[in-house]
Amino acid sequence: MPNPTAAMLVIGDEILSGRTRDANMHHLAQELTKVGINLREVRIVSDDRDAIVSALNDLRAAHDTVITSGGIGPTHDDITADCVAAAFGVHVDVRDDAAALLQAHYDSRGMEFNDARKRMARIPDGATLIENPVSIAPGFTIGNVHVMAGVPSVFQAMVASVIPTLTGGAPILSQTLRVDRGEGDIAGPLGRIAEEFPDLSIGSYPFQQNGAYGSNIVVRGSDGVQVDHAMARLAELFTA
Amino acid sequence: MPNPTAAMLVIGDEILSGRTRDANMHHLAQELTKVGINLREVRIVSDDRDAIVSALNDLRAAHDTVITSGGIGPTHDDITADCVAAAFGVHVDVRDDAAALLQAHYDSRGMEFNDARKRMARIPDGATLIENPVSIAPGFTIGNVHVMAGVPSVFQAMVASVIPTLTGGAPILSQTLRVDRGEGDIAGPLGRIAEEFPDLSIGSYPFQQNGAYGSNIVVRGSDGVQVDHAMARLAELFTA
Missing domain, CATH: 3.40.980.10 (MoaB/Mog-like domain)
Structure with a gap:
């Protein structure tokens, strides 16, 4: 629902x-x-x-x-x-x-x-x-x-x-993965993971720190198992 | 214009x-x-x-x-x-x-x-x-x-x-009068002054400081003479 x-x-x-x-x-x-x-x-x-x-x-x-x-x-x-x-x-x-x-x-x-x-x-x-x-x-x-x-x-x-x-819904869970690479580097594989998990909202928020580019990848959704699964896939890809 | x-x-x-x-x-x-x-x-x-x-x-x-x-x-x-x-x-x-x-x-x-x-x-x-x-x-x-x-x-x-x-307009001037009285006290006369100056935007923003109520009255408009005139009327009414 x-x-x-x-x-x-x-x-x-x-x-x-x-x-x-x-x-x-x-x-x-x-x-x-x-x-x-x-x-x-x-x-x-x-x-x-x-x-x-x-x-x-x-x-x-x-x-x-x-x-x-x-x-x-x-x-x-x-x-x-x-x-x-x-x-x-x-x-x-x-x-x-x-x-x-x-x-x-x-x-x-x-x-x-x-x-x-x-x-x-x-x-x-x-x-x-x-x-x-x-x-x-x-x-x-x-x-x-x-x-x-x-x-x-x-x-x-x-x-x-x-x-x-108010009538609420399933709590919206959110997890963030910080990746020390610019968005342009990770955008391709990130987009493919977003397609794998159509029920989740996967956003990327760039930052700059000490002159280097990084991205916070935020996974949101109400199905905790899916959120965990997506986070594991992202960690495997981007923090290896 | x-x-x-x-x-x-x-x-x-x-x-x-x-x-x-x-x-x-x-x-x-x-x-x-x-x-x-x-x-x-x-x-x-x-x-x-x-x-x-x-x-x-x-x-x-x-x-x-x-x-x-x-x-x-x-x-x-x-x-x-x-x-x-x-x-x-x-x-x-x-x-x-x-x-x-x-x-x-x-x-x-x-x-x-x-x-x-x-x-x-x-x-x-x-x-x-x-x-x-x-x-x-x-x-x-x-x-x-x-x-x-x-x-x-x-x-x-x-x-x-x-x-x-961009095509700009006459600069929008803004002046603020701080009044150490609650909005409920000043609202009547303030409304009458707002009616006197239909070309100005006159807003009231309440605050609470050290347990007492006050209001910031903000006069905005592009006609400096009118803004000054409204400010003078407000000061006369509320800070006497």
Whole structure:
């Protein structure tokens, strides 16, 4: 059975302008791999309604699971909840359950639950909330789409609470063989081994160290016996 | 006149599996910003022919310029040149000019220009070469698409040689105001200022430091007078 697939949609001008380096994609990629879900595509779009709605509709049709990050805060450029509602064709407004969480949080700190903060309780109809133990303002799940915050500590907490709810696959095993020869030297036989093991993904990643070329050959797959077998064949060929 | 737009297509399983952290996107974002080109979208896809062709056709139709990274080496998983040719509906084969560059390079090092290395001379019909001063194997430009290597040092060299050939726009100016108040406190007035300056992009990026919340307000635009004016209004409101 093939592994389930996922896509990620990163929403935010700050990454596209080069101001901020995205940290969430790398974290999500690693967490999904652990539970046997293949992250197949990532899109990064700006804070633009049409771009967000269109990317979201493409991705949710093509993959088992979509995870978004960014754009669910209190400021004018936080438009993700409205865009997700538009993509699903549902109504969105401040919802009582989300508002109650935030009201209690601000009350306990003696802070005003003002109109801007109420934006963080805008939840599309039919969505369920994703808990935010870091700063309370919830994410939400609608259909196969999980909407999370962009702040890395909050994103990671939300990923941790959503991952156990997803249908995973056989764990994706990965082994790496370091070969101190350039890719051009090993590419011929490597390609033949890749053909021998069509169910595995065999990649080659070149590096340069102390002026010499080398390659890391990475074998990935969910069948441990095949992965071991391919690694043995590679070691025999390239490290003799 | 609006700034020209660009998109980036990152090709490579190693980023989606969480094995490698992409470094090229951040570099490209900063270089494009310097010449007034708006990076509007990034897509990361796996080494899959259909995914690459379809993403490339979407992006080149929607943006003035597309830059790809990855998948132009000598191994079996390097399929970018073939995918670009398929997207443009043109023939691709080993081309004399690219082969001559590589032949001279390997001759000078006493290395064999074997079949695997000849893959790096596969160039779609009608493309022009992008120089690679680091490891010789060229990138190429076809239509509005610039195809570059994934290895960061090579990618950066190729970006440096392509950027001067692109039509830029007015430089995009950026100023940041740090406010030691949480987003929920400032969001109301900030939204009103964003409405006053529809030609600027005004973003708010929350942070937490020593247990206190703060926000960096970033004002971006190509009209320096407007950027200064907006910054003055923000400073008056939030740092008084």
